[in-house]
Amino acid sequence: MLYREVGQYHASYRTDTAIFPIRQDRVGMLVILAVAFIIVPVFGNSFLLDVVAIPFLIYALATIGLNLLTGYTGLLSLGTGGLMGIGAYTCYKLATWFPGVDIIVWILAGGVTAAAIGALFGVPSLRIKGFYLLVATLAAQFFLQWAFERVPWLYNNNVSGDIEVPTRTLLGLPVTGPNATPATRYEVTLCIVVVLTVLASHLVHSRVGRSWMAVRDMDIAAELIGIPLLPTKLLSFAVSSYISGVAGAMLVFLWYGSAEASVFSIDLSFTILFMTIIGGLGSLLGSFLGAALIHMLPIALRNVLPGIGLDLRPATVEHLNLMIVGALIIFFLVVEPLGLARLWQTIKQKLRVWPFPY
Amino acid sequence: MDLLYLIFVDPFVQMGQAPDLLVQTLWDGLVSGVLYALIALGFVLIYKASGVFNFAQGIMVVFAALTLVGLYAAGIPALPALALTVVIMLALAVAIERLVLRPLLNRPDIVLFMATFGLTYFLIGFGQLLFGGETKQMITRQLHLPQGAIDLHILDGLVTLQKIDIAAAVIASVMVASLAFVFQYTRIGRALRAVADSHRAALSVGISLNQIWVIVWFAAGVVALATGIMWGARSEVSFALEVVALKALPVLILGGFTSIPGAIVGGLIIGLSEKLFELYWGPLIGGGTEAWFAYVVALIVLLFRPHGLFGEVIIERI
Known part of the structure; x- marks a missing residue:
């Protein structure tokens, strides 16, 4: 009842294959965008923006x-x-x-090098699959982190080894x-994330996205129906790395302010992988949900535990935190292995037939 | 030309000039290889028997070592503490089977893989909550492990062998041999291999999946405890060990995920080659190459043999 689509007819292919075919979705999206663009920055304090909103958006982009x-x-x-590190260091050198x-130009350009390097490390993917590929990408991860530490040219020979973000303005405002x-x-941050999300959404709904999904479902079959495997996989690596690179540049330039090599460690890779899987594989909405949850x-x-009367040391809170996050990950996997995006679909279905069971 | 000389000639000249250093490096590489192999063994056990890539093996090593040290610090003598730790690893295996594996039966591999991530986080938090996050000393002497070093005067030089390293190598060999024996020749071993081949087929011939899982995770826990003791005796017990455990991945790649001898050979290759590379070629590119060299070796091997050196070749059909 709450989510009625009765009476919404699709008279052309264009409306039928739209990204948001249902009116409620379109309205809801506009409301969310309005809140994100106007209400949050106007009423949000610096804690909300700096600790919650900006990192959430950047993580969501990397997850996408x-x-x-x-x-x-x-x-x-x-x-x-x-790869996020590549984006950040490229942006830093260019700036x-x-x-x-x-x-903004350099933040977006930062992704280009990441795309090139990502595609390079993607070359073995034609022969290597599954967990074996995971190790191939680990090689990239550890080699790149080593390079960030050991090549002084990358951080302009700073004594500290950090990259410090200079002040740059856009239309007179320091960004x-x-x-x-x-x-x-x-x-x-919001503008970049929205633009790239829209682009990604169009990409996955296009021929390119369909060929990616065909490769995912079974690559031999995909090859047989005429999808060239290497270009398709490399394109996927390149586009994915580009977005990761931009997210990395934003991480340093719009959030951290300065960063050392250890920021782009394996932990960051794990966090993003978590967000992807908890949110839902193969879902852009899931990327946002996963990033939000994790x-x-x-x-x-951190804010609730001391609030409910438990007087704990900060270290204990951190430990409990890890335990609860770990337990919740397992819980979510047990309850909904297809991720939060599927959970939302289930809720939507429930809302559609409410108050009747079916 | 100079660069070519530095890469292709100079390291070998150095090796020839200081053979004792070369032998020492080879020994160090061998020992770290054994320890990588021990960690990899834990991975292989669980992968073989349940098809789960257990990311939590690294933290299980830390957790087992911390439990042992923690129990000793709480006033329990060393050997009873060791026995108690084994019991705790059994309890952990039962808990994991009940709370994680059983509800996730018949789910895709990636889901189980992610669940072990969750387990990792949980154990990190739990371990730190119980034992604190600071590094600890392993109770080497109390466990009657040999200490000190043997100095060998060979090749006009001095080669130092730590006794604990020799003990580690012996214990690792014994564990590997007995595990290989169990897998190959006993009833439980056959059941384990059946489960690895197909959960459903194994269930249909009356193998209790739950029981097998508890056994495997318990065995992996004991391997983790041995690894933790050895590694802790060489350096110290800390959560940094967890990152070292990632090194088991290239070892597994070299050896293939399903081969116990492969894990050993892979561990030795990785341990030896990264020590040699770091000593003779590392200075050319700024040092610290141990962080990534193993992974690059694995990558190169994968390019030529996509299923590792000893892994089963998977034939794909449509």
Whole structure:
């Protein structure tokens, strides 16, 4: 009843194959966008923006990147952290070489190198599958992290070995660096994430996306129906790495402010893989849900646990946090192995027939 | 030309000039290879018997070692503490089977894989909650493990062999031999292999899946305890060990996921080659190559043999 689609007729293929064919979805999307673009930055304090919203968006973008590879093309990867690092370091080098150019250009350009390197490490994927591919991507991850530490040219020979974000402006407003307000950084992050999400969505609904899914479901069969495997897999690696790279550049420039090599460690790769699988493989909505759950759960626990009268040491809270996150991951896998995105579909179905059982 | 000389000639000249250093490096590589192989063994056990890639093996090593040290610190003598730790690993295996594996029966591999991630997080939190996050000393002396070193004067030089390393190599060999024997010749071993081939077919001939899983996870727990003691005796017991456990992945790749001898050979190859590379070629590119060398070796091997050196070739049909 709440989710009625009765009376919404699709008179053309165009409306039938639209991304949001149902009116409620379209309205809901507009409401969410309005809240995200206007309400959150106006009413949110710097804690909400800096600790919750900006990291959530950046993680969601990185998760979308990995989801294109793992969820849509079926190729496991643990190299996301390294590729995000490539994006960040490229953006940093470009921004120091060409200080006059808009920083947004360099954040988006940062992904290009990541795409090239991602495609390079994707070459073995034609022969290697499953967990074996996982190790191939681990090689990328550890090699890249080593390079970030050991090649001084990448961090401009700084003494600290960190990359420090310079202040850059967009239309007179500081966007990056210490002078940028959280609201500005949030808006820029949101714009990039929305644009890239729309692009990714169009991509997976297109011929390219369908060929990815064919490869995921069975690559030999896909080859037999005329999908060239190597170009398809490499394209998937490149696009996924591009998005990861942009997310990495945003991580440093719009969130952290400065970063050392250890930021892009294997832990980051694991976090993103978690978000992808908990959210739901092969679902863009799932990427957002997964990122929201994994990122916000510890924050919520940190604030809730002391709040309900349990007086614990901060270290104990951290440990409980890990335990609860671990237990919840198992719980979600038991209850809904297809991820949060499937959970949402189930809820939608329930709402559609409510208050009748079927 | 200079670079070519540095890459292809100079390292071998160095090896010839200081043969004792070479032997020492080979020995160190061999020992770390044995330890990688021990971790990999835990992975292979579980993979062979349940088709689950158990990411939590690394943290199980840490958890077992911490439990042992923690129990000793709580006033229990060393050998009873060891026995009690084994019991705790059994309890852990039963708990994992009940709470994680049984509800996830017949789910895709990736889901089980993710569940072991959840398990990892849980055990990290649990271990730190019980025993604290700081590093601890392994109770080497109390467990009657040999200490000290043997100095060999060979090749006009000095080669130092730590006694604990020799013990580690012996214990690893015994464990591998007995596990290989159990897998190949006993009733339980046959049941384990049947379960690995097909859960459903094994159930249909009356093998209790739940029982097998408990046995396998318990065996992996005991292997983890042995690894933890050895590794802890060489350095110290800390959560950093968990990252070392990732090194088991390239070892597995080299050996193939399903082969116990493969895990050993893979471990030795990785241990030896990364030590040699770091000593003779590492300085050319800034050092610290141990972080990634193993993975690159695995990658290169995979390019030529996509199923590892000893793994079963999977034939795909439509």
